[in-house]
Amino acid sequence: YIWPSPQLDALEAARFDQTGHNAGRIAGFIQPCDTFFLGGLDSTGRSNVGDWLRTAYHDVATHNITDGTGGMDASIRFADEQKLFHTIQNVGDGIPNTIGLLFTVTGRYISMADSLALGPIIAIENCGGPEIAFRGGRVDAAEANPPGVPQPDQGLNAHIAAFARQGFTQTDMISLVACGHTFGGVQHEYFPDIVPELNDTTDTESVAHFDSTFVTFDNKLAMEYIADTTKDPLVVGFNLTTNSDRRIFSSDGNITMRSFAESSEKFKSTCARILALMFDTVPKGVELTDIITPLPVKPHNIQLMLDGDTLKLFGEVRFWNMTEDRARDVLLIWEDHLGSTHHATLSFAGLSTAVAERYTAAWYAFNQTAEIDFQALNPAAGITRMRFIVDGRVEDQGGLGFSVQDSVVFSNSSCATSQNPYTGHLDIGVRTGMPVARVYLEQQVNDDVQRVVIVETEVEPPMTTSHPYSIWSIDLRDANKFVLYTIGFELKDGTKFSTNDAHRLFDFPLCAI
Numbered sequence: 001y002i003w004p005s006p007q008l009d010a011l012e013a014a015r016f017d018q019t020g021h022n023a024g025r026i027a028g029f030i031q032p033c034d035t036f037f038l039g040g041l042d043s044t045g046r047s048n049v050g051d052w053l054r055t056a057y058h059d060v061a062t063h064n065i066t067d068g069t070g071g072m073d074a075s076i077r078f079a080d081e082q083k084l085f086h087t088i089q090n091v092g093d094g095i096p097n098t099i100g101l102l103f104t105v106t107g108r109y110i111s112m113a114d115s116l117a118l119g120p121i122i123a124i125e126n127c128g129g130p131e132i133a134f135r136g137g138r139v140d141a142a143e144a145n146p147p148g149v150p151q152p153d154q155g156l157n158a159h160i161a162a163f164a165r166q167g168f169t170q171t172d173m174i175s176l177v178a179c180g181h182t183f184g185g186v187q188h189e190y191f192p193d194i195v196p197e198l199n200d201t202t203d204t205e206s207v208a209h210f211d212s213t214f215v216t217f218d219n220k221l222a223m224e225y226i227a228d229t230t231k232d233p234l235v236v237g238f239n240l241t242t243n244s245d246r247r248i249f250s251s252d253g254n255i256t257m258r259s260f261a262e263s264s265e266k267f268k269s270t271c272a273r274i275l276a277l278m279f280d281t282v283p284k285g286v287e288l289t290d291i292i293t294p295l296p297v298k299p300h301n302i303q304l305m306l307d308g309d310t311l312k313l314f315g316e317v318r319f320w321n322m323t324e325d326r327a328r329d330v331l332l333i334w335e336d337h338l339g340s341t342h343h344a345t346l347s348f349a350g351l352s353t354a355v356a357e358r359y360t361a362a363w364y365a366f367n368q369t370a371e372i373d374f375q376a377l378n379p380a381a382g383i384t385r386m387r388f389i390v391d392g393r394v395e396d397q398g399g400l401g402f403s404v405q406d407s408v409v410f411s412n413s414s415c416a417t418s419q420n421p422y423t424g425h426l427d428i429g430v431r432t433g434m435p436v437a438r439v440y441l442e443q444q445v446n447d448d449v450q451r452v453v454i455v456e457t458e459v460e461p462p463m464t465t466s467h468p469y470s471i472w473s474i475d476l477r478d479a480n481k482f483v484l485y486t487i488g489f490e491l492k493d494g495t496k497f498s499t500n501d502a503h504r505l506f507d508f509p510l511c512a513i
């Protein structure tokens with residue numbers, strides 16, 4: 001895709017900025033892979049990664065391919081879906097554990113359902129498994145879906161029918177269960193009829209694991225099953241009725257499981273394909289984005305602030321598949337409204353890695369000599385687009401450049417009072433001559449079912465225009481000084497934009513009394 005695209009930029013960052021400089025949150029919850037937040041320091045036997053993959057499947061499991069309802073829509077967050085409808089299968093604290101962690105990355109551009117797919121995708125590739133194609137754009141449901149999660153005490157035909165309703169064949173079902181049950185196991189606490197109390201100091205959560213490597217995404221489950229050494233409680237459990245993995249795995253004469261046992265590659269490539277299908281099982285009418293791939297060159301957190309006689313440009317740029325090299329020359333070239341071109345040398349800011357360190361990215365900041373990183377621009381000239389030059393090579397999205405919107409910017413003449421009740425005003429610079437029809441503050445809030453909605457507050461234009469920026473202003477009374485605002489604006493042709501930078505009243509100087 002072409003930068004900038006607010007939604008794709010956010011999804012791409014959540015997917016690929018995993019550890020190191022500008023790291024997202026998800027990878028931090030699973031390093032090492034047996035990290036489990038609920039159990040306390042001495043807890044063993046469970047993992048966040050297991051909880052995440054199971055939760056994603058349980059969200060998907062409500063899908064009905066005939067009428068297009070259910071699927072990955074984060075309806076699993078509703079207590080009704082967790083407890084009342086599904087009785088036994090959604091029991092336990094694994095689903096709340098997942099929601100508590102993964103919903104911390106949601107926002108305006110990343111739905112709760114997207115985060116439920118991102119979590120296990122990042123977990124799988126960081127814990128021994130393959131890279132899985134991720135698409136974004138899932139839409140969060142407003143209410144719980146009807147029951148759909150298969151139960152271990154159901155017969156094979158009921159399972160085949162349940163997976164068919166979800167859109168999967170019998171072979172898909174075998175693969176999905178084998179790919180899912182390479183993580184985790186069955187807990188005594190919630191399934192006492194399947195797993196006895198284990199009284200094991202190395203497994204304090206009393207979980208009978210599906211295979212001997214319960215936080216590694218590998219074909220051990222299949223190998224142990226075919227070698228007849230498996231301890232999978234849904235294969236060799238004392239309660240024959242609940243041995244659903246045995247009935248499912250053997251339902252094609254073990255052909256699929258044997259192929260997984262014989263080839264780790266076959267297991268991983270099958271899981272990558274079938275799990276991507278599972279995560280992309282969404283209600284009818286939801287349009288997912290293309291597969292999110294890392295941008296080779298990506299400006300990051302570009303912000304503009306009008307500060308008296310300067311327009312400050314903040315930001316960084318990320319170069320994918322690049323390691324640290326202090327001798328490298330990185331230049332920022334920018335064009336302005338007056339037809340001039342300028343340049344500045346960028347400084348190395350850090351490295352990040354993704355997909356279990358299979359990729360490394362190098363970050364450069366716009367100017368690290370200043371107290372905060374910024375380039376001071378002449379406001380009359382402003383900025384229209386950027387290019388980068390790396391050791392003499394031009395990076396400009398195939399000639400398009402990286403366009404920068406400087407029509408509407410925060411102004412540092414905004415101010416706040418220091419005491420409760422906080423008041424103040426936000427000043428917004430609107431470039432003279434731009435066909436701006438409306439300017440409004442945007443505040444991200446949650447509706448009564450946790451979905452993100454944007455509340456708009458109109459900002460009034462000034463009586464007179466001035467050059468190069470006119471200041472539009474809004475008084476905030478009884479403000480919460482920690483609330484973040486972005487600026488939205490609409491051009492006369494109806495196109496809408498939002499600034500990338502969000503500010504709190506608190507970020508600005510004290511108002512003169």
Ligand code: HEM
Nearest residue numbers: 050051053054057092150151152176177180184185186187
């Ligand atoms: C007939 C289909 C299935 C049945 C009957 C079934 C049954 C179960 C049961 C009883 C547990 C134990 C839960 C607990 O102790 O809290 C479990 C755990 C798990 N299931 Fe399944 N499952 C099925 C399909 C799947 C699929 C398709 C996936 C994902 C692709 C999956 C992923 C998991 C994971 C990752 C765990 C471990 C959870 C953890 O350790 O926190 N399951 N399953």
